[in-house]
Structure formats: C-alpha cells, structure tokens
Amino acid sequence: MVAGWVLVIDCTFLIAADKINFGTVVPFLIGLIFLIHAFCWSKIQSILSNHRSLRKLWKILWGAFGVWLLSFILFAYNLHNQISEVDENYEKVEAIIILGGGIQNGIPTPTLASRLDAAVPLIEQQPEAVVITSGGVGVGETRSEGEAMAQYLHALYGIPLDDIYQEKKSTSTEENFLFSQKILADKQVSLDDPIAIVTSDFHIPRSKAIAEHQGYTNLVTLASPTPLATRYNSWFREYFAYISGWILGEY
Structure with missing residues (x-):
C-alpha cells in the first residue's frame, strides 16, 4: 500500500x-x-x-x-x-551540440534550462567552437526548441545570436544528431572532430550511443544534473526510450 x-x-x-x-x-x-x-x-x-x-x-x-x-x-x-562515469574531459572541441528537452509557452523547461546552463561555461571557454541548439516545434508550441534555446543563451548570458546555429526541425534524439550534421558540414566540422554533446545526465548514455551509430567518433559528454523531484520518473521514461530506440535501430 x-x-x-x-x-x-x-x-x-x-x-x-x-x-x-x-x-x-x-x-x-x-x-x-x-x-x-x-x-x-x-x-x-x-x-x-x-x-x-x-x-x-x-x-x-x-x-x-x-x-x-x-x-x-x-x-x-x-x-x-x-x-x-560520464566523460568530463573538456579539452578543445570543434562544436557543441545542446540537445532539446522541451519548452512550455516558448520558454525552456527547467530540464532544458539546466542543459543550457551547463553548456555556458564550455561555450565561454571555447568561443571558436560551433554552438548548435537542436530541437524542433513541439505539440502545442509555435516556436522551435532550437530558437527558444538560442534566445535563452542570449538573454541570460549575453551570447550573440549570430554565434548560435539553430537546428529547428528535429523531434527526437536521433534527429538532433542527424539534422545537426548539415550545420557541422557547412562549418567544415567533421564527425571525426571532437564534438561535445550537452544533455541531461540520464540521457547521456543513449544519446552518445545514437550519435556514435551515426558516425560521430570523437564525442565529449557534458551532463546537466536532474533534480531529485523528477530524477526517477526521468529514468523510467528513459527505460522505454531505450526499448523504442532498440526496436527502431537508432543505435
């Protein structure tokens, strides 16, 4: 009971x-x-x-x-x-991909805001790295996560919008990495170059597996903490995401 x-x-x-x-x-x-x-x-x-x-x-x-x-x-x-055991070796990277995590009324959710906050020190340390905010338009939303994330970084941390490349079409982790490849190619960044991925701690293992399946070979992971109030619910959701990802051949 x-x-x-x-x-x-x-x-x-x-x-x-x-x-x-x-x-x-x-x-x-x-x-x-x-x-x-x-x-x-x-x-x-x-x-x-x-x-x-x-x-x-x-x-x-x-x-x-x-x-x-x-x-x-x-x-x-x-x-x-x-x-x-997540990687915390933040040596020079050529690009930083921040994965979307949901917005409400056009504003990043606490989970997504945590990812963005975690990415800021790395962005400031490596100003020459290509910064990509990746996320499409969610159900009931009118703006993309990629745009909302870029605006958050600009408004709170003063990062110029011209220095942030917005990927606005993805609706899954697989598409985050797939659609970001065009931006990387346009900026002459190879999938073999060191690339940082920023996401929630529980999401790191699956996102890294998906990226490696697509050909990313030199990944650096930067994890944002998940609040205790939602931590185990997030793990539960991730359990089903792992199953669906395996069925769909995402990794």
Missing part, C-alpha cells in the same frame, strides 16, 4: 505540473493498481477463488510484472553506474 501511495501522489503532482509522459502516467497507473489490490484484496481473492481461469491469468500477469520490474531495476542500476 505504501508503494502505491508514493507512486500515485508523486505522479499526481508531476502530472498537475503538466509533466505528462511515460515517466509519470505509467507509474501512476501501477500505483493505482497497487492501491486497488490493497483496498479490495479480500474481494479480489473471493472472485479469483471461484474462477480458476481468472486466477491463473492473475498469476501470469503478476509474474510478468515481476520479470518486467526486475528488468527495470537492472536498467536503473546500470544507468546509475553510467551516469557516474
């Missing part, structure tokens, strides 16, 4: 804050199922005792859930270890 309340309350607050995604909806539903079982346990057992086929199906479903839960725990453990 405790796990059910924790999941439902946590995800209710996040959904109310307009964070509606796999990382909030699925855990909310799991928590709801836990609570239903806790409050209706006697009734459920009574129904199952009179229907052998339902009882068998109930056991199969919970067994499948147990296997899935174990796979998620192993994924989270592995992701935690990879986050701890």
Whole structure:
C-alpha cells in the first residue's frame, strides 16, 4: 500500500505540473493498481477463488510484472553506474551540440534550462567552437526548441545570436544528431572532430550511443544534473526510450 501511495501522489503532482509522459502516467497507473489490490484484496481473492481461469491469468500477469520490474531495476542500476562515469574531459572541441528537452509557452523547461546552463561555461571557454541548439516545434508550441534555446543563451548570458546555429526541425534524439550534421558540414566540422554533446545526465548514455551509430567518433559528454523531484520518473521514461530506440535501430 505504501508503494502505491508514493507512486500515485508523486505522479499526481508531476502530472498537475503538466509533466505528462511515460515517466509519470505509467507509474501512476501501477500505483493505482497497487492501491486497488490493497483496498479490495479480500474481494479480489473471493472472485479469483471461484474462477480458476481468472486466477491463473492473475498469476501470469503478476509474474510478468515481476520479470518486467526486475528488468527495470537492472536498467536503473546500470544507468546509475553510467551516469557516474560520464566523460568530463573538456579539452578543445570543434562544436557543441545542446540537445532539446522541451519548452512550455516558448520558454525552456527547467530540464532544458539546466542543459543550457551547463553548456555556458564550455561555450565561454571555447568561443571558436560551433554552438548548435537542436530541437524542433513541439505539440502545442509555435516556436522551435532550437530558437527558444538560442534566445535563452542570449538573454541570460549575453551570447550573440549570430554565434548560435539553430537546428529547428528535429523531434527526437536521433534527429538532433542527424539534422545537426548539415550545420557541422557547412562549418567544415567533421564527425571525426571532437564534438561535445550537452544533455541531461540520464540521457547521456543513449544519446552518445545514437550519435556514435551515426558516425560521430570523437564525442565529449557534458551532463546537466536532474533534480531529485523528477530524477526517477526521468529514468523510467528513459527505460522505454531505450526499448523504442532498440526496436527502431537508432543505435
């Protein structure tokens, strides 16, 4: 019951804050199922005792859930270890690609703002690097993430807009890297040159794998921290992103 309340309350607050995604909806539903079982346990057992086929199906479903839960725990453990080992060797790079992470009403979300904030010291240290803000137009938005990100860097840190190259069409991590290649080529930056990618810590392993699959061979990773309030929901969403990326052959 405790796990059910924790999941439902946590995800209710996040959904109310307009964070509606796999990382909030699925855990909310799991928590709801836990609570239903806790409050209706006697009734459920009574129904199952009179229907052998339902009882068998109930056991199969919970067994499948147990296997899935174990796979998620192993994924989270592995992701935690990879986050701890992200590259922090910020030597000279030819380009800096900042990956989009969502905007609301044309303004970067806290997650995306954290990525941009993390990129600023590197941008200031290496003013000759090609800076790319990558992200298209999201559902319900009228401006691209690439534009909103560039405006954020200009307004808060004074980075000239002419020094920021906006990639405005991508709708996924795969497209972030794919569409950024044209800008890199135009600026005579090779995929073999040292290129920094800036994104959230939990997103580093998958984004790096996707980039390497596309031919980026000399990557430097710069991770922004994920707030504790959304950290594990982000990991949960990333779990499904890994599965879909594998199915789609993104890495």
